[in-house]
Amino acid sequence: MNTKERILKGSLALFNEEGEARQTAVDIANVLEMSPGNLYYHFKGKGAIIAALYDEFEAGMRALLRGARGRITSIEDNWLYLYVLLEDIHGFRFFYRNLGEILARYPALAVRFRALLAEQRQTISALLGDLEKAGVLHLMPRMKPVLVQQILMMLTFWLSMDAVTGAGEEEASLIHKTVFSIMTLVIPHMGGAGLEAMQAISAYYDTVMEK
Amino acid sequence: MNTKERILKGSLALFNEEGEARQTAVDIANVLEMSPGNLYYHFKGKGAIIAALYDEFEAGMRALLRGARGRITSIEDNWLYLYVLLEDIHGFRFFYRNLGEILARYPALAVRFRALLAEQRQTISALLGDLEKAGVLHLMPRMKPVLVQQILMMLTFWLSMDAVTGAGEEEASLIHKTVFSIMTLVIPHMGGAGLEAMQAISAYYDTVMEK
Numbered sequence: 001m002n003t004k005e006r007i008l009k010g011s012l013a014l015f016n017e018e019g020e021a022r023q024t025a026v027d028i029a030n031v032l033e034m035s036p037g038n039l040y041y042h043f044k045g046k047g048a049i050i051a052a053l054y055d056e057f058e059a060g061m062r063a064l065l066r067g068a069r070g071r072i073t074s075i076e077d078n079w080l081y082l083y084v085l086l087e088d089i090h091g092f093r094f095f096y097r098n099l100g101e102i103l104a105r106y107p108a109l110a111v112r113f114r115a116l117l118a119e120q121r122q123t124i125s126a127l128l129g130d131l132e133k134a135g136v137l138h139l140m141p142r143m144k145p146v147l148v149q150q151i152l153m154m155l156t157f158w159l160s161m162d163a164v165t166g167a168g169e170e171e172a173s174l175i176h177k178t179v180f181s182i183m184t185l186v187i188p189h190m191g192g193a194g195l196e197a198m199q200a201i202s203a204y205y206d207t208v209m210e211k
Numbered sequence: 212m213n214t215k216e217r218i219l220k221g222s223l224a225l226f227n228e229e230g231e232a233r234q235t236a237v238d239i240a241n242v243l244e245m246s247p248g249n250l251y252y253h254f255k256g257k258g259a260i261i262a263a264l265y266d267e268f269e270a271g272m273r274a275l276l277r278g279a280r281g282r283i284t285s286i287e288d289n290w291l292y293l294y295v296l297l298e299d300i301h302g303f304r305f306f307y308r309n310l311g312e313i314l315a316r317y318p319a320l321a322v323r324f325r326a327l328l329a330e331q332r333q334t335i336s337a338l339l340g341d342l343e344k345a346g347v348l349h350l351m352p353r354m355k356p357v358l359v360q361q362i363l364m365m366l367t368f369w370l371s372m373d374a375v376t377g378a379g380e381e382e383a384s385l386i387h388k389t390v391f392s393i394m395t396l397v398i399p400h401m402g403g404a405g406l407e408a409m410q411a412i413s414a415y416y417d418t419v420m421e422k
Contacts, residue, residue, distance in 0.1 A: 098311045098315065100309045110375075113375070114375070117375070143395065146388075146391065146392050147395075153364070156372065157367075161368070164325070181361060184358075
C-alpha cells in the first residue's frame with residue numbers, strides 16, 4: 001500500500017468512527033503517525049481527501065449498478081444484491097449518516113451525488129422491470145415509480161435514520177433489518193412467489209438475528 | 212399580532228424560503244423592516260428564534276399525535292390524518308430539509324427531536340393497532356415494527372429526499388405523492404378493503420394531480 005492509499009484508508013476509518021465534521025488534516029496526520037507536511041504533500045487539505053474518497057465510492061457504486069443490469073432476475077439474486085449494495089454504502093457511512101450536512105459543505109459533491117441518485121433510480125427501475133419480465137413481479141403501472149422512490153429513499157436515508165434516532169445499531173444487524181425492510185416493499189407485489197420468498201427471508205433473518 | 216409573533220412568523224417564512232443556514236439576525240431584522248436592536252430586545256440572536264420556532268412546531272406536533280389516539284379507525288381517517296401531519300411538517304420545512312445539518316448545529320434540539328420521533332413511533336404503532344382491532348389490517352407480528360419504521364422514515368425524510376435530489380417539488384404535489392406512497396405501504400396488508408381503498412385513493416390522486 002503506498003502512502004496515498006494509506007492516507008485514504010486511514011481517513012475513511014477515522015471519519016466512519018468519529019464523524020468527519022470535526023476532524024482536521026492535522027488530526028488525520030496524527031492518527032496516521034505522519035507529519036502534516038507529508039500529508040499535505042499528498043493531499044492539499046481535508047477537502048482533497050474527501051474528494052478522493054468520494055471518487056472511490058462513486059466508481060465502486062457505478063460498477064455495482066452497471067454490473068446489475070440484466071443479470072439479476074430472481075428474488076434471491078435481488079436479495080443478495082441488496083446486501084452487496086448496503087455493505088458498499090455502509091463502508092462510506094460517514095457520508096450517508098450526515099448526508100445533508102456534507103453536501104452543504106461540499107457543493108461539488110452534491111452535484112455528483114445527484115447524478116449518482118439518478119443512476120440508482122434507473123437501476124432500481126430496470127431491476128424491477130426484469131422481475132416483471134420474468135413474471136415474478138406484477139405491478140400496477142402507477143405503483144412502479146412509487147416503489148422505485150420508496151426503495152431509493154430507504155437506500156439513501158437508512159444510515160441517517162439510524163443517526164437521527166441515535167440507535168447506533170451494529171453493522172450486521174442494521175444491514176439485515178434494512179434488507180428485510182426493502183424486500184418487504186417489493187414482496188406484496190409478487191403474489192404466491194412473494195409469500196414463499198417472504199418465508200425464506202424471514203427464516204434466514206431469524207437465524208442471523210439470533211447469532 | 213405582537214412583535215414577538217411577527218418576528219417568529221417572518222423568520223419562519225424567510226427560513227422556509229431561503230434556507231436557515233445562511234441567514235443572520237441582521238438579515239431577519241432587515242426582512243421585517245425592524246432595527247437589529249429591536250429584534251435583539253425580543254430574541255437574543257438567531258438561536259433563540261430557532262428554539263422558539265421549534266417550541267411551536269413541537270407543541271403542534273405533540274397535540275396532533277395525542278389527538279390521534281383512539282379516534283382514527285378507518286382507512287379514510289388515516290389517509291386524511293396523514294395530510295394533516297404532512298402539512299404540519301411542511302410548515303416547518305426548513306428544519307426537515309436539512310435535518311442532519313440543523314441537529315448538528317443545535318444539539319439541544321437533537322435531544323428533543325429524538326424524543327418527538329419516539330412519540331411519533333408510538334402513535335404510528337397505536338394507529339396500526341387500532342386498524343388491526345377494527346379488522347381492517349392484518350399484520351404478521353414480524354411485519355409491524357418494519358412497517359412502523361418504514362412510515363416513520365418516510366415522515367422524517369420526504370423533505371430531505373426532495374432537497375437532496377434537487378426535485379424542489381411544489382407543496383401540494385409533493386404532499387399528495389408522499390401520502391400516496393405511505394398509504395401504499397399499509398394497503399398490501401389490508402386484503403380486499405385495501406384494494407378498494409387503493410382504488411379510491413388512486414382516483415382522488417388522479418383528480419388532484421390533474422389540476
